[in-house]
Amino acid sequence: MLLPELLQEVRACRICARVLPLEPRxxxxxxxxxxxxxxxxxxxxxxxxxxxxFNDPSGDRLREWLGMSRDDFYDAEKVAILPMGFCYPGRGKSGDNPPRPECAPAWRQPLLDHLPNVELTLLVGRYAQEWYLGKGTSLTERVQNWRDLWPQQVPLPHPSPRNNLWLRRNPWFEQELLPELRQRIEQFRGLY
Structure with missing residues (x-):
């Protein structure tokens, strides 16, 4: 199956329609x-x-972290964006609910098989990191050890304003990791 056909199937997905708070999208x-x-x-x-x-304040912060314009960020030929869950999972007590568990097993590998040119994977937040890196390590530890995965993968905290306290407690993130990440992103500009 070609990627456009697969994307059409994904966008028509209704696997968890009965448990989502809104119509799947x-x-x-x-x-x-x-x-x-x-x-x-x-x-x-x-x-x-x-x-x-990422069409919200979290996306604004993420684009700032990456040093990317909206135009580059939303250019699918440059950046693929595949969350762990593709539909809005609803609100919980302290923010949005976790991604639905049905999504990644159903769609993740078929989509990744169509992304042969990916050279940098950004693992944003705990759920993405646990899928790719396994459980047992805290988000802070994974992000602190970002050099272990460099330059192919970079674990990042979620850019939500809810994480302002984490960012204040971990100034090394903005001082050490982000400048290196921006340089890595800049290497792709000539390859777009």
Whole structure:
């Protein structure tokens, strides 16, 4: 199956329709030419409403972290965005619910098989990191040890404003990791 056909199937997915708070609306971005893959958690309400991934303050912060313009970030030929859950999972006590567990096993590998040019994978948040790196290590430890995965993968905290306290407690993230990450992203500019 070609990627456009697969994306059409994904966008028509109704695997967890009966348990979602809103009508399913898978929010993803992919093109086989993409060199950067962003693996998030699940779309927030604004992303669900607009159909645009990271279309909220979290996305603004993530683009700032990466030193990327909106145009580059939303160019599927440059950046693929495949969260662990493709639909808005609803609200919980302390923010959005976790991504639905049905999504990744059903769609993740078939989509990744169509992304042969990815050279950098950004693992944004705990759910993405646990899928790729396993459980047993805290998010802080994974992000602190980012050099162990460099330059193919980079674990990042979620860019949500809810993580302002984490960012204040971990100034090394903005002082050490982000400058290196921006340089890595800059290496792709001539390859777009």
């Amino acid at each position: 898978p929010v993803i971005q992919a093109d086989s030419r993409a060199r950067i893959l962003i693996v998030g958690q699940a779309p927030g309400l604004k992303a669900h409403e607009t159909g645009i991934p």
